[in-house]
Amino acid sequence: MPNREHEEKIIAALLNELSKRGNFTLKDIEYPEKLKPLPANPIDAIYYTDKNTYVIEHTTLETYNKQITEDNKVIKLIEGLKNTVESKLNIKGKFVLVLPPGAFYDIKIIKKINELENWILQTAPTLKEGKPKTAPNHYKCKIIENIDFKICLYRWPCLTTEFYVERYAPNDIKKCIDDMVENRLHAKMKKLNEWKISKNAISILVLESFDFALADNQSICNSIKKSIINIVDKPDIVFILQTYKNSTNIYLLKIEENFQYRESNFYGFLEYE
Numbered sequence: 001m002p003n004r005e006h007e008e009k010i011i012a013a014l015l016n017e018l019s020k021r022g023n024f025t026l027k028d029i030e031y032p033e034k035l036k037p038l039p040a041n042p043i044d045a046i047y048y049t050d051k052n053t054y055v056i057e058h059t060t061l062e063t064y065n066k067q068i069t070e071d072n073k074v075i076k077l078i079e080g081l082k083n084t085v086e087s088k089l090n091i092k093g094k095f096v097l098v099l100p101p102g103a104f105y106d107i108k109i110i111k112k113i114n115e116l117e118n119w120i121l122q123t124a125p126t127l128k129e130g131k132p133k134t135a136p137n138h139y140k141c142k143i144i145e146n147i148d149f150k151i152c153l154y155r156w157p158c159l160t161t162e163f164y165v166e167r168y169a170p171n172d173i174k175k176c177i178d179d180m181v182e183n184r185l186h187a188k189m190k191k192l193n194e195w196k197i198s199k200n201a202i203s204i205l206v207l208e209s210f211d212f213a214l215a216d217n218q219s220i221c222n223s224i225k226k227s228i229i230n231i232v233d234k235p236d237i238v239f240i241l242q243t244y245k246n247s248t249n250i251y252l253l254k255i256e257e258n259f260q261y262r263e264s265n266f267y268g269f270l271e272y273e
Helices: 004-022 067-088 107-126 173-199 217-230
Strands: 026-030 045-049 053-061 093-099 139-143 150-156 161-167 202-209 237-244 247-255 261-271
Touching (some): 004 053, 004 247, 173 202, 217 237
Parallel strands (some): 053 202
Antiparallel strands (some): 026 045, 045 053, 093 150
16 A cells, blocks of 8 residues: 555645645645544544635555555566566567466465566567467466466567566456445545534545556546445545556546536646655
């Protein structure tokens, strides 16, 4: 999960954008989790302006269970393999190692880097470049001993030697997103509404996703439409953030008077250090 520093940067950047568009001035930002004594059930941030007070709750969205933890292990795996594979292979091609979802969550995969490296270096030269009539000669698969999942190595045409790691999406990806959004809403909304009442404030729910490929803003919005029906204490404003490294696309959910969530529209773009 993103750390507190990342969360504060995201909230501050988002509120700065909000103040520009709302034509109001920041008076103070308060982070209840830093207060002493610690208040009960602290919200992520309170934003005081010359016009209104805003209470903000930020949460990350996982496309499927343990996805963010798995993402961090993907990075470790790529760091452990990419430079070595690309420098040792003397043939051109885009080589893609593909694993099923959940494979990276097991720490044992990190301990298998040497085995994976040897298999890739031995297998890559035997593959033909992927073209319409080369299947199945442009890929090979293997079951990794003591881990019990299948990996596959593909070769595609390329003028240089490049290596990538990819994962298949879960078969029930839409249900995974629906369940994830529903769990986040139920976990956050009661607390957010309590702070809204106590501060006589406008409530903002910030949902941040790191997965452009599987959980885009519209798929998240569609899941919110399904889940929000059963929630009494609905947020006043909902933002969906899609973050990649140090930049973020912001989407604002349109809410009709009867609190029906209609669609999400592009709101802005954040860059932060």
